[in-house]
Amino acid sequence: MAYKHLRHFIDTLEKAGELVRISTYVDPHLEIAEITDRISKSPDGGKALLFENTGYDFPVLINSMGSYRRMCMALGVQELDDVAREIEGLFKMLSKPKESILDKLAMLPKLSQFASWMPRVISGRGACQEVVINNPDLGKLPVMTCWPKDGGPFITLPVIHTKDPNTGSRNVGMYRMQVFEKDMTGMHWHMHKVSAKHFSEYKKLNKRMPVAVALGGDPVYTYSATAPLPENVDEYMLAGFLRKKKVELVKCITQPDIEVPADADFVIEGYVEPGEELIWEGPFGDHTGYYSLADWYPRFHVTAITHRKDAVYPSTIVGIPPQEDAWIGKATERIFLAPIKMTLVPEIVDMEMPVEGVFHNLVIAQIHKDYPGQAQKVMNAMWGAGQMMFNKILAVTDTGTKITDYKALAQYAFKDLNPATDVYFSQGPMDVLDHSCSRMGFGGKMCIDGTGKLPEERDDRFDRTVFKPNVNAAALQAAYPEVKGVNTALLQMDIPCLIVAIEKSRRNHVRELHPRLVAEQGMEGVKMILYVEHTVDPQDLPSALWRFCNNLDPKRDNILTERPSGKDPHLVTACLGLDGTIKTKEHDDFQRDWPNIIVADDATIKKIDEKWSALNLGPFIPSPSLKYKQQIYGDGAVVAL
Missing domain, CATH: 3.40.1670.10 (UbiD C-terminal domain-like)
Structure with a gap:
């Protein structure tokens, strides 16, 4: 199933009883994360949460894929194994010997289907460019600070687009982005990641590297950015296969070498300068349940922010399991079982x-x-x-x-x-x-x-x-x-x-x-x-x-x-x-250094305890952090050894 935009997915979740709207004011600084941590550790992952009153112009959607059912809804299937069976069927069909002209003709519909999954660049502007901000200010977005010892606010669901400067091949990945200034973030590219390889090639050429970050749109885009695909396989081909409809892309306004989904909610355009001094990024409460150690990473300079008129800011938190990312991982476990088996x-x-x-x-x-x-x-x-x-x-x-x-x-x-x-x-x-x-x-x-x-x-x-x-x-x-x-x-x-x-x-x-x-x-x-x-x-x-x-x-x-x-x-x-x-x-x-486990601070826990009855979230749920507070070493994010 192809979702027309993120609000289409939100409406679908709401009709299925899988979403709670929260109209009470909740601060993106620590408070949204504390509420989400309580809900995501509920049986079966709780509900998706739409925070409509954050002090910003945009609501925040979180935990939207935080259960087996919602993960299936995001991918448009009844069961995650349905995708694996379809992939296995395709592998078998492609590898089967074609002995007669009839065998070869039988392949034509499938070849046509393959073509229908390939992304397509369309002319003009997309819905993601209904509003163009040429004097960008990331402070206008409800970027969350998730944990008390985080280095700052982080964009946690960025779909990051880069290209190899030599081949033009696209990579779509997900790497956290710490906001340092109104128009500058870190770019957390690990040494093993494809975007880091692209950056290395730009450094060899001493050439500025264009980058674009999409937020929202069809949830399949978010999933595909996390999928462990081979290096030269376009993530938007996987997205097209999953949604049974090709992804339509538009050229960025200030970085026209990069294309992004036309139906995204936000696009953050910018560049990384190869010769520029790196920035000390982190720490960050990560998916391991520990604070990841701070280190040096490239600076990402924002040249424009574009968005839909009715944009919703998608986010997630990671920390002590289980969290929303466990269900994204479950999808990968099931979907990629077939390719592992076949190859x-x-x-x-x-x-x-x-x-x-x-x-x-x-x-x-x-x-x-x-x-x-x-x-x-x-x-x-x-x-x-x-x-x-x-x-x-x-x-x-x-x-x-x-x-x-x-x-x-x-x-x-x-x-x-x-x-x-x-x-x-x-x-x-x-x-x-x-x-x-x-x-x-x-x-x-x-x-x-x-x-x-x-x-x-x-x-x-x-x-x-x-x-x-x-x-x-x-x-x-x-x-x-x-x-x-x-x-x-x-x-x-x-x-x-x-x-x-x-x-x-x-x-x-x-x-x-x-x-x-x-x-x-x-x-x-x-x-x-x-x-x-x-x-x-x-x-x-x-x-x-x-x-x-x-x-x-x-x-x-x-x-x-x-x-x-x-x-x-x-x-x-x-x-x-x-x-x-x-x-x-x-x-x-x-x-x-040895990092600490991630827990909320006492002040935030107290604030959420006091406003819980106004959140429309049912019976009171105590903070999961209370269980782990005695296991913290001092009060820092990292133990210096």
Whole structure:
């Protein structure tokens, strides 16, 4: 389904009972984010919110794709898997041998369909240019400041258009933009992103780089800007395929080399000067749930702002999961399963990205297993596939259980898992936002082979007996004062994994503690211990896993311990320890800064508590930040180590 404009999508959401209008005044500085954080963590993502009274001329739409249902509505489908099935059908049709003239003629309608998805540049001005502001002032837009330690207000849903100066190929991406002046922002281009490559080419040519930023329009544009497409595939071809109608583009007024969607709500035109001094951008409360560290990025100079007469400002917040971006990620997980299967990993059956893993940190892949070592083959293929190169923990399982049933999946994977031989470590490119890496953008990876094992994959040194651990959490805490909490609940579910909260006080503390714990009575059969910071409640499994995944560099932070088998002294058992605690210079020789988790400040929480009854949002919802406030280090966004 093609939406005519953002208000068309808003009307559709409202008719479906998926939108709440808020007429009470709410400040874009911190207050909208605090309300949205409460709503987005409601069951099923709550509702989309339209803030109509912000002190600006434009309403703010947020959480518009923040549920499974609204994500499907944005893409015009009943189920996200419908898109994957259609893509798989196209791949099969294109790859099928064409033996007769009739086979080839049968292709013509599909070829015509392909042409109908290609973007088209139209003449004249678009609705996005109904109002032209040649003396631009970003202060006229309701740009949000989301979190108290953010470096300033950030545009959080910008669809950023650039072109390769040599080939003219377009890239449409999404990179946050910190507003510094009325006509200048930062441009947060990570080293791995296509726009950063375009900028590098402009620098070689010593040529000013035109850039345009679209906000709003059909929500498919926003999604397509986030999609992990191959470098030379036009995002607007994907948008045309999803909406079943080509995207109409118009040339920018002050940057005519760049085209933008004619039906966008806002367009911010400008340029980046290659030789100009970079600007210190950030910190920013990011999708990891932590403040991303400040760094140097290019300056974007605004030459014009254009907009529709009835423009709506779209925004989002990112932070401690779940947030709206989890559902955007779910769409990518489902839509791109088919291309991965058809081009890279033919044995893949399904894929899952648990919300606690915030996209790249944790990915589960289910495969048809036919031969030994197949999980490692899949591991290498996936780590070499586009943005999957940023994956930190990959769990591979087979068809013995559903991957969406996490309990059954863990039981199945651990049953035949030998942590000494079935867990693989590597290193490579990592997301720039991953703070656990000793060096920015480069760190460790781990693959857990949770498939059923074939004879060739077993090591006869290890006892395959399924031991029933009998761990006394109270006794462990009494014997080891640094142990502040032990979660044994997984053991009761036949999942041989412990979560241990530890207060570190010396170098190599976890590395020295782990073998001692493994040697304790009742520990035989525990295959994995996940260590978290002492401020983390290990009984709160989703929060503990989120903190663990963020703070772990698997290659650096793993400790494997073997012990003689209690059944056969000629055999051994193994337990893998994984240190998901905070890393410091003092205790870990960690030389980078370590960021704080993201929480709202007390003053903002109090303001929203007091105005909640006037917001038309139903029963009172307390601030999610209250749960995490005791886990903050000092009051800054970053811990200087």
